[in-house]
Each structure stands twice: as structure tokens, then as C-alpha cells.
Amino acid sequence: MPTIEEELGRRSQLYSLLMPVMSQFVPGLDKGKGMYFLFIKCETKTPGGLLARPVLTSYYKSSHFKDRPFDPYTNYTSPNETILCQDSYQSMYSQMLCGLSQNKEVLRVGAVFSSGFIRAIRFLEKHWALLCHDIRTGTLNPLITDPSVREAVTKTLKPDPELAGFIESECGKESWQGIITRLWPNTKYIDVIVTGTMSQYIPTLDYYSNGLPLVCTMYASSECYFGVNLNPLCKPSEVSYTLIPTMCYYEFLPVHRNNGLSNSIAMPKSLNEKEQQELVDLVDVKLGQEYELVVTTYAGLYRYRVGDVLRVAGFKNNAPQFNFVCRKNVVLSIDTDKTDEVELQNAVRNAVSHLMPFDARLTEYTSYADTTTIPGHYVLYWELTQNGSTTIPPSIFEDCCLTIEESLDNVYRQNRVFDAIGPLEIKIVEIGTFDKLMDYAISLGASINQYKTPRCVKFAPIVELLNSRVVCSYFSPKCPKWTTPGLTQWTNIN
Template identity: 25%
Template sequence: MARDERIDQLTINDVHAETAAVPTSACMPDVATLRRMMFEKQCEAGRALGAQLEADVQHAREVQEELLFEMLDANKDTPFGREHNFANIKTVEDFKREVPFTTYDDYAGYIYEVMERGTRGVVTTEEIVHFNETSGTMGNPKGIPYTKRMTEVLMGYSGAYTYYVTAQATGDKLAGGRMFTMMESHFNTLKSGITFGSLSCKAIADNRPFLAATTTSPDEAVFAKPGTDTRYLHARFAIEEPDIRDISVVFITGLLDLMRYIEDSWELLVRDIEQGTIDSSIQMDADVRTGLLARIKPNPARAAQLRAIFERGFDEPIAPVLWPNLTVVRSVAGGGFAPYTQRLRRFIGPDVHILYTGYSASEGAFSVPFEIDNPASVLLPRSVYFEFVPLDNPDYEHTLGVEDLEEGRDYEVIITSRSGFYRYKMRDAIRCVGHKGTMPTMEFLFRLDQTVNMHGEKTTEMVLRKVADKVAERMGLDLVDFSVHPDVDHHPARYEYLFEFFHADHASIDLAELSRVTDEELRAGNYDMDYMTADGTFAPAVARVLQDETNLLWRDMRVVRGAAPNQIKPVHIIDNEQKRRFFFALVDSEMEG
């Protein structure tokens, strides 16, 4: 992740590089016993959270207001609280009148003080135990304060509660076997002693002794040194384990990418499993390779099984054959990720459940699933205080509460949280798809800042993604990913699509036809927003194809405004001999090119 000098000054060490591997205790139970113990404990805790949620959603407005005034009272003597008269706020209307809308910049000075000195009561009176790292508009890192209570809410609902929801549909199938996760832990410790990085990474580190006993990926993949080909390690150790029950990934694109890698690289993977080796083409430091080879043993029996499976080909779903007990995939998989989830079915088949993990961000956990295989999630009444602005009729003078949302309408999300953020504009768009009790159920739509805005049309990522999927379908190609840049230097302005297709003869693709279909789909007008402006000043869209041999993967599409292809700057690069992944900087739609 790109870093600025201020963060580097605050950081004293890199935890993942300095913390030694934690050996499994001789007293630790066997895997089956440990998995059952953990499953039962998680389900018990999840059942309690589920009961609380069921009670809360019946009185959503009352619970929300109770949370709001609890936060205002607790923080009335903070600098922000004194400045905005928290002590005298008695009603929701008082709150809206006294407190303006805010963005991260309104808190940056306070946050840096806490990050550097650990000062209490500056941002919030609750103890800050972690700073969640997230990229800013231009890729600069931001630290989002996390209090102990916020951490409990996030970890409780993302962990115990999701196990409980899964168990309601699948019984005790997750009580045995192992879990496959592609989680990796990279975080730092600030001079204040508070950790800085992804909160999930910190949680992984806290549970390090149990990971080796219950998950497939080795320590060298989860707590990887820079330059380690972790995709190889995740794939190799996953396919060697025949009893995987559940798969957990942050974004469904990560699992799809891994399954495609297995399809392309299975011969190398199987050979290494058979011989107990690591192919010389796999990038990692010599000491990492030496440590792994000391523990790896040849496994010709499993290799023979795998070779027989893979030699039958990938025309039928491969995951249920690799892992007959695979029950569920837990991931962000709805909204803009839905097309990738559908493509993943080619590998996992129709019977493996999907647990859509809800709407979370660096600022907190905002919604949770309430049933398996349902992309909708219910907003959490006790997580943050919510306000909403309708996208079709934005009125910031009269924001709506959870009780006001209407099914089928889209809203911008504004939050007030325990971290000390008040009326904070998330710049996220959600759709209300129903209600559970009096609390809305929702689906995430898109980031409001992830738009192209050549002539005020503010075309969203959702529109561009639907176009890309439709183009691939019409051309008979398997879309890996794509990116878009609005070419404002061309007159008139035009969209330029950059596609990567899986297992395609890229040289034989008719670029003129690809461009024609892309332009036709953009102009079809079926995507919630018109492609053409009233004066019709857009030139036809053009399409380019990324060649396989360039090793370019366009992941987690970010829309870059006003930049030529050779000016698009990656903010994070994972570079190895197998693949190079580029993550592009997001440029705010309101900024000049």
C-alpha cells in the first residue's frame, strides 16, 4: 500500500516481519476436536447476537436514538463535542442542527495526535485499540479509529454470528474438517502502541496458534514476507487437504482468481505435492523456502487423487470433487461482485452455499446477513447511527432515519459512530430491498465517488460493470476483469474500456467489433443512467484487450478520470514471476483531470 511520510514517522515496527511463528501447543486438541469446540463456541455466541438483533429490529428507531444519545453524552467533553454543543442536544433535530456533515479531513488532526501519543478523549472517550487502514482518494492511507466496543461488534457479527446463520441452514457440517481462507496479516504498531492496519489482519494475528490447526494455509502465506508468492501457497495447501468444509475470502474475486490459477497451474501444484518440493519458479525468500521444505513431506497418494481429478478436465465443477464436504463460501459476493459470484459457480457448482457477508467498511460493520444464500442484509441498529439521503431526490437539509426507508429506493449513507465520526459522509449508495421488523434490509450498490464525470453524467461503476458483463456475454468471452478511463483528451470525449479475458486468443479478437458492441451496450440506456448527454457530445466508445503475456490483472475496478493509459498510476503492486496485480488509484469525480 502506498504510504505517506507522516504514517512512516508514526510507525515503529512491522509486526508481520518481526513476530515469530507461534508453535502449536503440545496440549492443543486434535483438529476434529478443536474444530468442534470452536464451532460450538461460535454458534453459542452467535445465537446470543442473533437474539439481540431479533429484538432490536422490532424497535429500530428507539434503539438507534438510544445509541446516538449514548455517544453524544459520552463525548460531550471532547474537543468536537464542546465545539458542537453536545451537552445541550436533546433531540434528533437538535443533533442535525448543531452538527454539520463531515469528512475524514475534519478529524485528521485529532486522529494523528492519538496515533502519535495515544491521547485519550481527543476523538472519543472510548479506548481506541486499533486504527483501521484505508486508502484515501489519491491512495494516501487514512487511519480510522476503532474502539474496543466497535471491535467487539465487528468481530462478533463477522465471526460468531455468521457461523450461527450458516448452522441454521446446514446443521453441524462446519464442526469438522478444515477451513480454507486467503486472509493475510500485515499491520504495524504505532509509536503510541496502538496497531495500524486492517482490523481483520490484527484478529488473524491474535488467533495465530489456532490457524495452523484449523485452516489450510501455512504461516508463511498468512504472515507473508514481501515478495512471497502467496497465491501458490494458498492453492497448493488447499488442494492437498481433502476435507475442507468452508471457504472464507474477503471478496469473491479472490477465490475466482485462485480457482483459475489452479486450472492453469495444476500440473505444477500436483507435482510439488507428490514430491514434497516447491518449484524453483515460485518466488519467495530463501529462508522462507527452507522453512517450508523442512516441514513439507511428499504426498504421492493425494497427488494421484488430484491428478485423476484434474485430468478429467474442468467442464464440470471441480471444487465438490476436490472437497466433497465443502458446504459454504463466506464472502462479499453481492452487488457489483454478483457477476464474479456467478462465474465462480463454474468451479464450485450449484449446491455450495454462499453466505453474503453484508455491508462493512473501514469505518465499521453496518449490516449482516440474516439467512444463507440471500444477498440482502439487515442494517445493525447498535453499530452506528444511520442517516440517509435519497439518491433520486437529494435533500441534505432533511435526512431520513432507518424508519423512513422505502423498498426499491436508493440512498446515500451517513453515519455517526463510536470512533468519533459525526454525520460522516460515507459516499456509499445502498438500495432498500425490504424490511426485517422495522429495520431496512439492503444491498450495497456502489461508491458515489467511483464515477466517470466527463460532462456531468456521473456514470457509476455499476453501469460500467454491467456493460462489461454484457459485452463479454455477447462476444462469447469469459471476462476476468476490466477497467475504464474516460478519454477527455479525445474530441469529443469517449470511454475507453480495457478488457482481460480468460483463456482467450486475444490476438484473434476483432477489436473493431469489440468496440462496436461496447459502444452499443453503453448507448442501450438500460443501466439506470444514460450514456449520452443531451447534446450528444460523446464519441463512440473504444475497447482495448490486455494480452495474457503482459501478466496484467485488473482487480477491484477503480474508475480513473482524465488520465491516459500510460498515466494511470498503481497504488499497490504485488509483483512476482507468476502474475502482477495492479490496484489503481481512485480519482474523485469532482476533481479535475
């Protein structure tokens, strides 16, 4: 997305609103620190020479973040150097070490997305013994080779055998339920996004935190930052955001529902003439109506369809407040990836070419974002028919998995390489499984004339039905290729 220097200042202003709002609901946050797991990703350049990088990387590397004046409300356990380390393992290890060594000072914990925070807890499960050794001896693991990280961490790391023993005792227990409140006993809430597709992580967060409040403080995207949550301690299902009018110019395209489906199958980023006539301004939205968000930004986007569907939940004085309903047309998402139906269909089409030599074809398929694993991963359920007698070897299905991953977009492949998403899995189901799926949908009231196989499933009984008929499963054997101009290919070192 195009951006300009002054946009970072505007986004910093929105960040500055978050803690004053939180302090109205949770007093004393200036008396301790926040343990946030924040990361950057590598940069590249466009063919024209412009710098290209994720929006949060731009912010963390800017003077607005690096040179921010001391503020007790934005005092973090992680030194800047650990956040700005491009090596994901070294960054995660050093941030976790700093958070553990200051465990009594931590009053709030979080990350940008729920998936990122859970990934940090999973990292702790794997590496707590090494971390305890560093805390006990006051030394930093030699695997951390970044000089700036080593210097920053060793300034605060002191030998603490008592704390190391305490962490070992807690992490060594059979159950990790409540591990967050056990290791960081003064934590008052978890600051992560749990709306939209991130809501699938709520049960896991509740398990690890013993039900600490889950706080969504702000609403933002790569295109622009939008607004804040003025009632941050509300239930995740009730989160609403008040848009800040100075962030951009907002317009809203009404979403018309037809049998529970939106009025659009494919979502172009530009508006046609009819849609432009339907647009309404921020002051004209109606309570309860759903809208697709359209923005014109200071950085140059004109009437750009963000892809978010919002519902007007109420008003703060005269300012409308919005629930985030969903991303339009997205069927699968684990982290920052957003795979739509067309992209998934094209990827599957590329993969099934591996089956042709065996005279086999794909009869039907659906997908599922499985977040019971850490990290979460895509699961595809395939029903096959085979006319040939030659058995299809496992390596062919593994090739299918990898081909699908290679066919997905750059964001998905980058997340795979950086271990934010696990290997894609194909589950082969018994013949007749999708007939059973249709029968089940009809038993719930679906019309047999209008029934279509869903390309993504989320309803637990349907997932259970599919899993009960799995005959074998296969995983992608390696990470898909992910390259950026001017850089060698990245591989997952974890």
C-alpha cells in the same frame, strides 16, 4: 480511515455472529475446515507517524485473529503464517497447497471478494503441476523462502502420491467446469461477496462450482463493519443485511431518482445543510426507499458518507433489512478499486496528450470492466479523428494505456502491482461507432434530446456492438508505479 484498538474487538464480535447464523442453515460445519484465501498487504506510515494499512491487514495482524481460541467453526486449512506472508506468490502458493492437501476436510471455500477467489482458481490452473509435486513428495517448493511459512506448512505436509495423482487427473482434463466440487468434494458453499460490482463474477463462480450456493455473510467497509445476512442461502440478487445498531450510529440520506439517475453527480464526503435536514434515523426508514448510508463511528468519523446506496428490503421483527444497490458514482471496479467518472475523465485527458504530435484527437470514449479475463481489467473504447497523415505507432497507444493507469488512484495501482487487476486495454473503434451506439439507445426508448454517451457500459448487446467495430487494441506495457513512504517501489513478480 481512522481506527482505534477497541474497533477491532467490535469487528471481531460481528465475525463471531457469522457461523452461528450459517449453522442454522448448513449443519455439520464444525466437522471440517474452511479453505479461505486471505491476504495482507504492506504497511506504511503517515507523515505524522501513524501506521497506515488496509483494514483487513489490521485485523489479520491483530491478536483477535492471530491468538483466537480454537473454534471448530473457524478452523481454516491455511496456517496463520501463510496468511500473514507479505509476498503474494508465496502466500497464495502455500495456502493453495494446504487446501489441496486437506481436500477431504474442506466443507466451505471462499475469500473476501469474488474476484479474489477466482484469482486463486486461476493460480491453480497455472501451478497445479508444481503443487502436485509437493504433495507427492511431501516437500515444499524452494521458491517458498519465508522461514515461518516453510515451518508451518511442512508440519502438516506429508507425502501422498494417491492424492497427487487424483489432482493431476482432474486438473489435466480439458474442461475445468465444476473443478471446485471435483477437487474438494465435500464443499457445501462458497463464501464470497457477490453483491454490487462483484455480481459480475457470478457466472464464473457457477461454472467452477457446478452451481454451489454463493453466500454473502456480512456487510462491511473500511469505515466500519455494519451487519449480517440472516438468510445466507438466498439468491445473490435477494441478499439483504440486518444492520447491527452497536457498530456505529446510522443515518440515511434519501436518494431521489430522476429518469433513473440519482440526485447527485459528485459525492462529497460531507453533508450540506439541506442534506443534514433530510437525514433519517435507522428506525424511520421506509420500505422500498433507497438511501445513501451516513455513519458516525467510534473511531471519529462524523456524519460520513460511505458512498453506498441501500434499499429497504423488509424487516426482521422491527429491524430494517437492506439490499445493497450500488456504490454511488463508481463507473469501474474489478477488485477493491472504485473508479468514478471524474477520475476516469481526468486520466483520459492526461493520456490523449500523447496524440497531439500526430494531429489526432479523441472524439468519444466509454469504458467497460472486463471480467472474462483473469484477473479482470479495464477496457476503454476510443473513437479518434486524425487530420495528420503520420501513422500513430503502437507504442504511443501503449503509453496512453500506462498514463491512464498512472493517473488512477493508489488502490487501483496497488491492485495492478499485486496482480489483482490485469493491464488496462484501449480498443480503437471505427469512426461512427458512437453514432451507432446512440442509435441503439434511441431504438430502446432513450430520448435523443437527453442522450449522453455513457462513460461505462455493462449491457451485453452494447458491449457486443462496440467489440464488433474494434479495429485494433493495445495493452499497458507494464505496471504503473506504486510506492509507499519508506518502502522501495513494488513490482509484480508474477
